Amino acid sequence: MNTVAILATREYLERAKSRGFIIGTIIGILGIVAISFISLIGSFLAGQLTTSIALVGPDAKTTKMLDEALREDHKVTVQPYQSRGPGIRPELKKQVVSGQYDAALIAYRDAEGSLGFAYYPVKSASLEDQQTLRRRLLQPVIATDFKGTSALKAEHALNFAFFTTNLNPRYKTAAEAGLAQGLVYFLLLLLYIAVIMYGIWVGQGVIEEKSNRVMEIMIGAVRPGQLLAGKIIGIGALALTQMAAFALTALTVLLLAGHGASLPISTVPVSTIIYLLVFFFLGFFSYATMFAGIGALASKAEDVQQSNGLSVWVIVVAYMLSIFALQDPDKPFLVWASLVPLISPMLMFTRVATSTVPMWQIGTAIGLSLAFIWVATLLAAKLYRVGVLMYGKPLSPKEIVRALRAPS
Amino acid sequence: MLEVNHVSKAFRNVKAVSDLSFYAREGRVIGLLGPNGAGKTTTIRMILDILQPDSGEVRWNGRRVDAQLRQTFGYLPEERGLYPKMKITEQLLFFGRLHGMEVADARQRIAALFETFNLTDKLKSTPVELSKGNQQKVQFIAAILHRPPLLILDEPFSGFDPINVEVVKDAVRRLVAEGAAVVLSSHRMEQVEELCEDICIIDRSYPVVKGNLREIKQSWPDRFVRMTRLASMSFLDQFPGVVAQPSTDSVAEIKLPPGTRPADVLRAAVSAGPVDLFEVVEPSLNDIYLHYVKPEDAAAGKDEAP
Numbered sequence: 001m002n003t004v005a006i007l008a009t010r011e012y013l014e015r016a017k018s019r020g021f022i023i024g025t026i027i028g029i030l031g032i033v034a035i036s037f038i039s040l041i042g043s044f045l046a047g048q049l050t051t052s053i054a055l056v057g058p059d060a061k062t063t064k065m066l067d068e069a070l071r072e073d074h075k076v077t078v079q080p081y082q083s084r085g086p087g088i089r090p091e092l093k094k095q096v097v098s099g100q101y102d103a104a105l106i107a108y109r110d111a112e113g114s115l116g117f118a119y120y121p122v123k124s125a126s127l128e129d130q131q132t133l134r135r136r137l138l139q140p141v142i143a144t145d146f147k148g149t150s151a152l153k154a155e156h157a158l159n160f161a162f163f164t165t166n167l168n169p170r171y172k173t174a175a176e177a178g179l180a181q182g183l184v185y186f187l188l189l190l191l192y193i194a195v196i197m198y199g200i201w202v203g204q205g206v207i208e209e210k211s212n213r214v215m216e217i218m219i220g221a222v223r224p225g226q227l228l229a230g231k232i233i234g235i236g237a238l239a240l241t242q243m244a245a246f247a248l249t250a251l252t253v254l255l256l257a258g259h260g261a262s263l264p265i266s267t268v269p270v271s272t273i274i275y276l277l278v279f280f281f282l283g284f285f286s287y288a289t290m291f292a293g294i295g296a297l298a299s300k301a302e303d304v305q306q307s308n309g310l311s312v313w314v315i316v317v318a319y320m321l322s323i324f325a326l327q328d329p330d331k332p333f334l335v336w337a338s339l340v341p342l343i344s345p346m347l348m349f350t351r352v353a354t355s356t357v358p359m360w361q362i363g364t365a366i367g368l369s370l371a372f373i374w375v376a377t378l379l380a381a382k383l384y385r386v387g388v389l390m391y392g393k394p395l396s397p398k399e400i401v402r403a404l405r406a407p408s
Numbered sequence: 409m410l411e412v413n414h415v416s417k418a419f420r421n422v423k424a425v426s427d428l429s430f431y432a433r434e435g436r437v438i439g440l441l442g443p444n445g446a447g448k449t450t451t452i453r454m455i456l457d458i459l460q461p462d463s464g465e466v467r468w469n470g471r472r473v474d475a476q477l478r479q480t481f482g483y484l485p486e487e488r489g490l491y492p493k494m495k496i497t498e499q500l501l502f503f504g505r506l507h508g509m510e511v512a513d514a515r516q517r518i519a520a521l522f523e524t525f526n527l528t529d530k531l532k533s534t535p536v537e538l539s540k541g542n543q544q545k546v547q548f549i550a551a552i553l554h555r556p557p558l559l560i561l562d563e564p565f566s567g568f569d570p571i572n573v574e575v576v577k578d579a580v581r582r583l584v585a586e587g588a589a590v591v592l593s594s595h596r597m598e599q600v601e602e603l604c605e606d607i608c609i610i611d612r613s614y615p616v617v618k619g620n621l622r623e624i625k626q627s628w629p630d631r632f633v634r635m636t637r638l639a640s641m642s643f644l645d646q647f648p649g650v651v652a653q654p655s656t657d658s659v660a661e662i663k664l665p666p667g668t669r670p671a672d673v674l675r676a677a678v679s680a681g682p683v684d685l686f687e688v689v690e691p692s693l694n695d696i697y698l699h700y701v702k703p704e705d706a707a708a709g710k711d712e713a714p
Contacts, residue, residue, distance in 0.1 A: 006505050010502050014494055212490070212491070212492060213485070213487045215489075216489060217490075218506070220456050220483035221478075222506055223475055
């Protein structure tokens, strides 16, 4: 067995046996069970959307009422013609698909004269968005359909017809679109937590070995680069194990709890899962090498927390951008940001999972990330050489630069 | 044989080691001495290929020390540590494997060494459950587990009580008898004197004296005399530069500068009072050390460079 494998195995086994890891895994599993029993998706998504809607009404009076009701939180454009059914005219469909409107809302009267709605979003419509719409539409429905009629009709009015047809060819049904977004959010959250947590483990591991002086013994037998590699690989493997445990739990619970029917988890594209793994590794290695370099330069856990602050901010920014991307994955600003290493693992994953991203963008993001990891590993190994046997005061920025310039 | 050939190392503008050469032969112990900050740890790190010398080279049996070679060496660092919550037997197995040992061989050897060091009842312990002395023993075992042909010990006796100092000394002697070359860095002169055939004293990065300890002592220009302390030691006044070391002991220690013959001193002493004891002794390693390393150097010693 080679040295890196021995180091990685120790890292993996000792951490897997530690109380912290076992408790963390159990809490994580319980958390997933709890989350699975709460409605999985909608409640996650906060914040109002100002969606521009093209509105087609059945008659002038109803159209006006609907327009007023929706105006509060939507940008409404009333179409100059009236609906004859739930269908969408080809030219309007074209406008929506081309991005002129976020969605089209067709209000129509059915054979019995009841008001019904057909909703045609193009972006992955969130359930929250649809719920807001429904709430807004309830008022005009009651006003037009409920006036002085029987209880039966009142009930009908409350359960007014509302169908969603996503015009984006990616999603076959509304449920699928909503589910996709909810799941993407869930996976993004997992990715975010995993990258931060496991990355920080690497940094802490370095600090621990320094502060308990094990490094001194090790350095006589192994090279700093091997130490670094063993640590990152061992913790990376452990991270995968834990994530696999969480994923299995989530799957089991979803299937057992009967959510299986309403949330067809099997519709999550395999490509999304593959991208999740790819971007997890890119993110983990990017941040882990950074944390390891920082750890090598610090001598106390307190110091490392300070320096970690900056990297954690980068993750938070990447996460925030990804939240934006959930709503609008193809905003030009987000497209560019999603190519940047450290940000791309989360942002590009979100975009890939919610929209159709050109291959060159995915390739560029992955390529730049790999390049970043390569450079960061070289730099971290250099810092490791200088830093691992250094205690006492932290290095000044000047000394760090000198260390990085030194030939390896 | 370990050859350290004219190695120099500077950190920025501070010289850590300047043109240092010495040999460590199989079956012998060489003592590496010097005040804090003299360059001992830097020298050890260059031997272990952790630091690269700016000039000069380190060879083992004619081959330049590289990662593969140094993996066979044993090293007990001055700053010691273990993984606090990992079972000591598992840690030793881990260290043994990092040094290229087979698992079965390492297990056997750990069991044997635990016996030697009276640790058999601690097989299942973790370091946090051990006394400091026992932790030190575990670290010492980690250094010698893989039967290193070259063993580097940095302050190996610190933290041990007198009984365990003997245990460690015996272990070192046994390794040397088996043919290991040992480099011993220490401040404890008595122990270095007991174990080392060769010494190398470094001061402010420069080697100030080195060679076979016996030869250094025999060629020492000063002579030391131990004699009964008389009521008055004023007879020494006729010998310029000779003074009895202040002491309340019944035995006086006298340093004779070159050119002063012990026989003359004895004659003068006998005429001055009853002399029960008079012996010419070799300088102690402590005397040699103090001769070469001036107190102000020791006081100016700062923390050793990385």
